[in-house]
Amino acid sequence: MNTAILIGFPLVAALLILFLKSEQAKKFALAFSLIELILSIYALSEFKINAEPQMMVNLAWIQTLGIHFKVAMDGISILLVLLTTVLVPLIILSSFSRDIKNPKYFYSLILFMQMALVGVFTAMDGFLFYIFWELALIPIWFICLLWGGENRARITFKFFVYTLFGSLLMLVGLIYLYLHTSGTHSFDIQALYSAGSSLSSPEQTWIFWTLFIAFAIKMPVFPFHTWQPDTYTNAPTQGTMLLSGIMLKMGTYGLIRWLLPMAPLGVQQWGHAAMILSIISILYASIIAIMQKDFKRLIAYSSIAHVGLISAGIFSLTVQGLQGGMIQMLAHGINVVGLFFVVDILFNRTQTQELSKFGGIRNVIPYFATMFMIVLLGSIALPLTNGFIGEFLLINGVYQYNAYMAGFAGLTVILGAVYMLRSYQKIMLGETNTLTSTFTDLNFNEKAVFVPIVLLIIVMGVYPKPILDIAEPAIKHIVELIHPAVIL
Amino acid sequence: MKTLYILTALGVIAMLAEMFRFKKFLLPIVLIGLLGAIASSVKDWNTNIHYYNYMMTFDNFAILFTIVLCATAFLWFMMSQNFLDSDPIAIGSSKTDHYALVLFALCGGMIMVSYSNMVMLFLGIEILSIPMYVLAGSRKDSLSSNEASLKYFLMGAFATGFLLFGIALIYGATGTFDLKTLSYFISSSATVPTWKVSGAEPLLYAGILMMLIGLCFKISAVPFHFWAPDVYTGAPTPVTAFMATIVKTAAFAAFLRLFFTCFSGMGSVWMNTIWVLAALTILLGNITAVYQTSVKRMLAYSSISHAGYMLLAILAMNDHSLGSVLFYAAAYSVATIGAFTVLSIIENHQATRNQQPATVTFETLSGLAKQNKFLSFAMTISMLSLAGIPPLAGFFGKYYIFTSALQSGYVWLVLIAVLGSLIGVYYYFRIIIKMYSPSLTDLQAQPTAVEEKGELLSFAEVGWDLRIVLILTILLALLLGIFPDFIIRLI
Numbered sequence: 020m021n022t023a024i025l026i027g028f029p030l031v032a033a034l035l036i037l038f039l040k041s042e043q044a045k046k047f048a049l050a051f052s053l054i055e056l057i058l059s060i061y062a063l064s065e066f067k068i069n070a071e072p073q074m075m076v077n078l079a080w081i082q083t084l085g086i087h088f089k090v091a092m093d094g095i096s097i098l099l100v101l102l103t104t105v106l107v108p109l110i111i112l113s114s115f116s117r118d119i120k121n122p123k124y125f126y127s128l129i130l131f132m133q134m135a136l137v138g139v140f141t142a143m144d145g146f147l148f149y150i151f152w153e154l155a156l157i158p159i160w161f162i163c164l165l166w167g168g169e170n171r172a173r174i175t176f177k178f179f180v181y182t183l184f185g186s187l188l189m190l191v192g193l194i195y196l197y198l199h200t201s202g203t204h205s206f207d208i209q210a211l212y213s214a215g216s217s218l219s220s221p222e223q224t225w226i227f228w229t230l231f232i233a234f235a236i237k238m239p240v241f242p243f244h245t246w247q248p249d250t251y252t253n254a255p256t257q258g259t260m261l262l263s264g265i266m267l268k269m270g271t272y273g274l275i276r277w278l279l280p281m282a283p284l285g286v287q288q289w290g291h292a293a294m295i296l297s298i299i300s301i302l303y304a305s306i307i308a309i310m311q312k313d314f315k316r317l318i319a320y321s322s323i324a325h326v327g328l329i330s331a332g333i334f335s336l337t338v339q340g341l342q343g344g345m346i347q348m349l350a351h352g353i354n355v356v357g358l359f360f361v362v363d364i365l366f367n368r369t370q371t372q373e374l375s376k377f378g379g380i381r382n383v384i385p386y387f388a389t390m391f392m393i394v395l396l397g398s399i400a401l402p403l404t405n406g407f408i409g410e411f412l413l414i415n416g417v418y419q420y421n422a423y424m425a426g427f428a429g430l431t432v433i434l435g436a437v438y439m440l441r442s443y444q445k446i447m448l449g450e451t452n453t454l455t456s457t458f459t460d461l462n463f464n465e466k467a468v469f470v471p472i473v474l475l476i477i478v479m480g481v482y483p484k485p486i487l488d489i490a491e492p493a494i495k496h497i498v499e500l501i502h503p504a505v506i507l
Numbered sequence: 508m509k510t511l512y513i514l515t516a517l518g519v520i521a522m523l524a525e526m527f528r529f530k531k532f533l534l535p536i537v538l539i540g541l542l543g544a545i546a547s548s549v550k551d552w553n554t555n556i557h558y559y560n561y562m563m564t565f566d567n568f569a570i571l572f573t574i575v576l577c578a579t580a581f582l583w584f585m586m587s588q589n590f591l592d593s594d595p596i597a598i599g600s601s602k603t604d605h606y607a608l609v610l611f612a613l614c615g616g617m618i619m620v621s622y623s624n625m626v627m628l629f630l631g632i633e634i635l636s637i638p639m640y641v642l643a644g645s646r647k648d649s650l651s652s653n654e655a656s657l658k659y660f661l662m663g664a665f666a667t668g669f670l671l672f673g674i675a676l677i678y679g680a681t682g683t684f685d686l687k688t689l690s691y692f693i694s695s696s697a698t699v700p701t702w703k704v705s706g707a708e709p710l711l712y713a714g715i716l717m718m719l720i721g722l723c724f725k726i727s728a729v730p731f732h733f734w735a736p737d738v739y740t741g742a743p744t745p746v747t748a749f750m751a752t753i754v755k756t757a758a759f760a761a762f763l764r765l766f767f768t769c770f771s772g773m774g775s776v777w778m779n780t781i782w783v784l785a786a787l788t789i790l791l792g793n794i795t796a797v798y799q800t801s802v803k804r805m806l807a808y809s810s811i812s813h814a815g816y817m818l819l820a821i822l823a824m825n826d827h828s829l830g831s832v833l834f835y836a837a838a839y840s841v842a843t844i845g846a847f848t849v850l851s852i853i854e855n856h857q858a859t860r861n862q863q864p865a866t867v868t869f870e871t872l873s874g875l876a877k878q879n880k881f882l883s884f885a886m887t888i889s890m891l892s893l894a895g896i897p898p899l900a901g902f903f904g905k906y907y908i909f910t911s912a913l914q915s916g917y918v919w920l921v922l923i924a925v926l927g928s929l930i931g932v933y934y935y936f937r938i939i940i941k942m943y944s945p946s947l948t949d950l951q952a953q954p955t956a957v958e959e960k961g962e963l964l965s966f967a968e969v970g971w972d973l974r975i976v977l978i979l980t981i982l983l984a985l986l987l988g989i990f991p992d993f994i995i996r997l998i
Contacts, residue, residue: 080992081991081992082996083830083992083995084910084995149897150897150898153896153897153902154897154898157891157896164940164943165943172940172944175940176933176936176940179932179936180929180932180933183929183932187925187928187929190906190909190925191909191913191922191925194909194910194913195913197910198910198914
C-alpha cells in the first residue's frame with residue numbers, strides 16, 4: 020500500500036464520475052468514497068507505530084529546482100487522512116435525500132477535493148504541499164459558488180481572496196526557506212526544517228508570520244476570521260461540512276507539521292502572541308455564538324472557538340497540547356459534520372435556520388432529538404465523549420504553558436455549554452408550534468449518517484488510546500525538533 | 508535557420524495562393540509548414556551556428572523561443588479562421604493578405620529572437636511591426652480599428668526612433684553593432700575599452716537607456732503603455748491575440764538577449780530603472796484592469812501587468828532568468844490564446860446575431876456556463892492560469908520568476924508582484940463568477956427568455972478547429988503546469 024494510491028484514487032474517481040449519467044453520480048460517488056475508506060483502513064493496518072514517515076513515494080518531479088513528489092504518512096498524517104476518508108462518505112451520504120442540481124459536477128468536485136486534502140496531509144515536500152493546499156481551494160470555491168445561497172458571488176470571492184492572500188504569503192515564506200537550503204536547493208521537508216532552524220531569529224520571525232497568517236486564515240483565528248461565518252452560512256451543507264470538518268484541519272495540521280519545526284526560534288519568540296490570538300478567538304467567538312439567532316451561524320462561530328482552543332494547545336508546545344490538538348481535530352471534524360447535518364435537516368423540513376422559530380421537535384421525532392443530543396454533548400466536551408479527551412488534553416497543555424491562559428481557555432467549556440444547550444432547548448424542547456408539528460421523520464439515509472457519527476463520538480470518548488498511541492511518536496518527534504532539551 | 512526560410516516561403520506561398528487559386532488549401536499548407544518550421548529548428552538544437560557574418564546566431568535560446576513562437580502561431584492560425592476567411596465585418600480585405608502579413612510578422616519575430624547584431628534587432632522589430640500596423644487596421648470600416656492602426660503606427664514609429672537613436676549612440680561609443688564585441692567591450696576589465704579612454708561613457712549610458720525605452724514601448728511597460736489598451740481594443744480580436752502573444756514574446760526575447768548578453772555588466776545604469784518600471788507596470792496594469800467593463804480591454808491591461816512580471820526575470824539576471832521568461836511566455840501565450848479564442852467566438856456570435864460589431868462586456872458573459880459548458884470551462888482554465896492558480900502553467904511561470912527574483916535579492920519587488928497577482932485574481936475571477944452566475948435574462952425569467960435560449964450559443968456552433976484550439980490550450984495549460992521540468996531543463 021502506498022500513499023500515492025490514496026491520493027490518486029479519488030482523482031480517478033472524480034474523473035470517472037464526469038462520464039456517468041447524472042442519476043448514477045451519487046451512488047458511484049458514495050461507492051468510490053467507501054473504497055477510499057477501505058484503502059485507508061488497509062493503510063492503517065500496515066502502519067507501524069513509530070515516528071518515521073511510512074509508505075513513502077518519492078519521485079523526482081521538477082528536478083531542476085529540487086522539487087519532488089514526496090508523500091508519506093506518519094502518525095499525524097494517517098489520522099487526518101482517516102478523518103478525511105471517514106467524513107467524505109458521510110458528507111456524500113448526507114446529500115442523498117437532497118435535490119442537487121448537476122450532481123455529476125458536485126460529486127466530482129467533492130472527490131477532487133478529497134484528493135487534494137489527502138495530498139495536503141501527506142505531502143513531505145514544500146512545493147507539493149503548496150500545490151495541494153491550493154488545489155483544495157478550487158473545488159470548494161466552485162462548490163460554494165455554484166450551489167451556495169444568495170450573495171454567494173460576493174461571499175465566495177471574499178473567501179477566495181482571503182485564503183489566497185494567506186497562501187501566497189506562505190509561498191513567499193517557503194521560497195525564502197528553499198533559497199536557504201544547502202547545496203542545490205531542495206523543497207524536501209527535512210531540508211526545509213534544517214534551513215529554517217539555521218536562520219537567524221529575525222529571519223525566523225518573518226517565516227513564522229508568513230506561515231502563521233496563512234494557517235490562521237484557514238482555521239480561522241481572530242482577527243483573520245471575517246470570511247468564515249458568511250462563507251459557512253452561505254455554502255451548501257456539504258460545502259460547509261467539507262470546510263469545517265476537514266479543510267479547517269489543514270490550518271492546524273500546517274501549524275504542527277510546517278510552522279513549529281520550521282521556525283523554532285520564531286515560535287519561541289512569537290508563540291505567545293499566537294497563543295493570545297487563539298485565546299481571544301475562543302472568547303470572542305463563544306460570546307458571539309451566544310448572541311446568534313441563526314443556528315448555522317452559531318455553529319460557524321462555535322467552530323472558531325473550538326479551533327482557537329486547538330491552536331492554543333498547539334502553541335503550548337507540549338506533548339499533551341499537541342496530542343490534545345490531534346484528538347480534538349478528529350473529534351471536532353466528526354462533531355461539526357454532525358451539527359451541520361442537524362442544521363441541514365432542520366432547514367430541509369422548515370426552510371429556516373432561525374432558532375426562535377423552532378421548538379418541541381423532540382415531541383415529534385425523539386430519534387432525531389437523541390442523535391442531536393449526543394452530537395451536542397460531544398461538542399460541549401462531556402466526559403466519555405470524544406470532545407472531552409481533546410479539550411482536557413488541550414487545556415492541560417495550555418496550563419503547563421501558563422495557568423492564567425488555561426483559565427481563560429477553559430471558559431470555552433462553559434460558554435460552549437451555554438450556547439449549545441440553549442440552542443438545544445430552543446429547537447428540541449418547549450411547545451411544538453405550527454412549523455415544527457409537521458416535522459417529518461428522518462429517512463433511512465439520514466439515519467445512516469447519524470449512526471457512524473454517534474458511534475465514533477462515543478467510542479473515541481471511551482477508548483481514545485489507539486489514537487493517542489498512533490500520534491504519540493510523531494508528536495514527540497515534532498516537540499523534540501522545537502526544543503531539543505525537553506524530553507517528555 | 509531553415510526555419511526562417513520556411514516561414515518566408517510560406518508567406519510568399521500565401522501571396523501566390525490568390526493568383527493560382529488554391530486559397531482553400533492555404534490553412535493546411537500553413538499549418539504543415541509551421542510544424543515543419545518547428546521540426547527544422549529542433550534539428551538545429553545545440554549547433555549554435557552563426558549566419559551572415561554573425562548577424563544572427565541560432566543558439567538554443569533562439570531555438571526555444573522560435574518553437575514557442577511557431578507553436579503559438581499554429582494555435583493562432585487555427586483560432587482565427589473566422590477572421591482570415593469570412594470576417595463578417597471586414598469588407599474587401601482578402602484572406603491571402605492576412606495570411607501573408609501574419610507570416611511575415613512571424614519572420615520578424617524570429618529574427619528578434621535570434622539576432623546577434625543590433626542592426627538585425629532593428630530589422631526584426633520593423634519586419635514584425637509593419638504587418639502589425641496593417642493588420643490592426645484591417646477592419647477598414649471600423650473607426651476604432653483605424654484609430655488603433657494609426658495609434659499603433661505613430662507610437663511604434665516613435666519607439667523605433669528611440670531604439671534607433673540608442674543603437675546609434677552605442678555605436679558611437681563603442682564602434683560596434685555586434686553583440687559579442689559589445690559585451691566584450693563592456694565586461695572586459697583587463698583591457699581598457701576604447702570608450703573609456705575617449706570619454707564616451709555618457710554616450711553609452713544614454714544609448715542603453717534609449718534602447719531600454721524603445722523596447723519598453725514594445726512590451727508595453729508602464730509608463731510606455733498608453734497605446735496598448737486602445738490598440739488592443741480597436742484591432743480585430745484575433746489580431747489582438749497575435750499582438751498579446753507573439754509580439755510580446757518576441758519583444759521579451761529580444762529584450763532579454765540584449766540585456767543579458769551585453770549590458771549585464773552595467774547593471775547599475777539600468778537596473779534601478781527597470782525595478783521602478785516593473786513595480787509600476789505590475790501595480791498600474793493590475794489596478795486599471797480591475798476597473799474595465801470590456802473583457803478585451805481588461806485582457807489588454809492584464810497583458811500589461813504580465814509584462815511587469817516578466818521584467819522581474821530580466822532584473823534577476825541569474826541562471827534562471829532565461830528559463831523563467833521562456834516558460835512564462837509559453838504559459839502566458841497558451842492561456843491568452845485560449846481566452847481570446849473564447850472571446851472571438853462570442854464576439855462573432857453576437858455580431859452575426861445583431862448584424863453589428865459587438866463589444867463583449869462582463870455582463871455579456873453572465874450565464875455562459877449554462878449555454879455552453881465547454882466554452883466556459885476553457886475560459887475558466889485560461890483565467891485560472893493567468894491568475895496563477897496551481898497546478899496550471901501560469902502558476903508555475905509566476906512561481907519560477909518570483910523564485911529567481913528572490914534569489915537575486917529582490918524581496919520587495921516580489922512582494923509587490925505577489926500583491927499584483929492578488930489584485931489580478933479579482934478581475935480574472937470576476938469573469939469566472941459571471942460565467943457561472945445566472946444571466947439577467949434568467950433572473951427576470953420571462954417566458955420569452957426560454958425561447959431566446961435556442962438562439963444562444965450552443966456547442967455545435969463552435970467550429971471543429973476552434974474546439975481543437977481550446978482543447979489544446981486546456982491540455983497545454985495543464986501539462987506545462989504539472990510537468991514544467993521538460994521545458995525549464997532545456998535552458
